[in-house]
Amino acid sequence: MTTAVDLTAVDLAEVNLKEEVRGAAYSPTARSDLARVETASVQGKIVDYSNKKLTIFVGAAIWLVVVSANILSKRPACQPNQQLLLEQEEVSSILNNVQNSNVHDNTFVTNIKADNQPSLDALYKRVAPYAILNAGGRADDVRCHPGTREIVIGRIEQWRRQASDGVTANRMFWLKGPAGAGKTAIVQTVAESWKWSGIHAANFFFFRTDSSRNHAKSLVSTLLYQILDFYPSAREAVKTILASKPRILDASVEEQFLQLICIPLRSIGPSLSQSIVLLVDGLDECDSEGKNSQRQVLHALNTLVSWNELPLLVLVASRAEPQITMAFNQLVASGSKFDSLFLDEQFSPDNDIHLFVTAELNSIKRTHSLAYLLDKDWPSDIDVEGIVTKSSGHFITNIR
Structure with missing residues (x-):
């Protein structure tokens, strides 16, 4: 018995077509990734495969795999509308070897499995890896020399302990100073010390000349990525939110903090065994042209620490530039409180x-x-x- 395979308007190689189709069906490329197949006509429908990985669509694509640039490089030897006769057994043999496909009673069946389970992939794509402590290849990866800046580091540690224990209600700390005063070195030294002490601290280091971390678009994702390492039980809540609000990562910084950090952490409340400190260094290097993001980030961080049921603390380091100073003054005017330290002569x-x-x-x-x-x-x-x-x-x- 023979089956007519309609190859209307498809370029056919001058080589033996049956051998090409058979080889294509069994090749790893055809079975696992047909991203180069531009279009295919399957049972009268046009299916666009451009720029996609087609593992689950191989069953359909194999019918017209002969249009792949990997297989065909010559002009047609056949005329349009010509039919090619293949033995039924050959067609079945070829197609039954296609992943998740089979031929039954002259019907070609492809089983497509769709994975609709919520995942963290969208979050991971927004993480700025160089903004995290000890990231390789960073130009600003500096530490305080042993024995230096001990008074400043001691003040920051005192604030963390008192805020964690409820001794002080000031859950935000502003480390400020002029360019070159050593703010980043201090923050990184503190972050590394806390890491080795088992203190939960997530960090983000802004850097003006690094396009992956000179803006606030990756701030929440990068901090959340680190928080989920401390509290894996919050991952399911984050997955659910990402699935139900697919555009949340494009929302305002304050809305992202609310939906992706506050709500998931509140859902695991009893599991929060200790404070989580968010270290944000170089705020003045965030959106240094427009500067609007700096104020938005500060207001969002202040809202974050206002959730009294969550043990969240924030350390911000930046130059005391006018727009940042004004933003902190606005927080004070609204009733918020924070500790601050200016790196001047008093700290020797x-x-x-x-x-x-x-x-x-x-x-x-x-x-x-x-x-x-x-x-x-x-x-x-x-x-x-x-x-x-x-x-x-x-x-x-x-x-x-």
């Missing part, structure tokens, strides 16, 4: 810079290939003091 930056410079110069003396040319008393105290004076309290001068 010169002493810390002296310690850092001395250590770095001694390291050069020990390790540099031309160190034998240096005087044995190098560096002198005068040299070190000169560098410290020129630094004017800015660590970044010595790092660069």
Whole structure:
């Protein structure tokens, strides 16, 4: 018995068509990914396969796989509307080897399994990996030199403990200072210390020249990604929200915090064993042109910590730029409270810079290939003091 396969208006190779169809049906490419097949006519319907992975549609696509650019490179040897006769057994053999397909009573059947289970894929696609502590390849991956910035770090740790224990109602802390004062190094040192101490801290480091983290679009997704590592039981609630509100990741920052962090965490309330600290560094580098996002992020973070039933704390580090200072002033005017610390002379930056410079110069003396040319008393105290004076309290001068 033979079956007529209608190949109307399809380019046919000059090679033996049966062998091509048979080879295509059995090839791994045809069975697993037919993304290059542009269009196919199946039982009178046009199915568009452009730019898609077609594993579940292979059964249908195999009928016209001969139009694939991988298979055909020559012009037709047949005329349009010509029919090709194939033995029924050959057709059945070819098609029965197609994934999830079979031929029964001259009927071609394809079983398509659709996975409609909620997932976190949409969330993962919005995560900014370089915004997370210890991400590889970061240009701003710096730490405080051992023994430096101890007073500042101690103040931040004191705030965290008191806010966690309810001693203070101020659940937000603003670390502010001029460019180059060492804010990012302090935040990263604190974050790393908390990580090793088992304290739940999620972080986001804005960076002006990195397009994946110089805006607020990935802020909530990246923080949530880390929170779910601490509390996996909240994942199901997040999945449900992502499925029921597919555009939530395009909503305002405040709405995302509400729907994706507050509500899921509230659903696992008894499981929240300790405070979660959100560290947001470099807020002044978020949307540095428009600056509107900076105010929106601050107001959203303030709303977040106002959920008294959730143990959420926020540490923000930024320059004290006018629009950020104004946003914090607006929070105070609305009744909100927060702790703050300005990195100025009261925290003895010169002493810390002296310690850092001395250590770095001694390291050069020990390790540099031309160190034998240096005087044995190098560096002198005068040299070190000169560098410290020129630094004017800015660590970044010595790092660069």
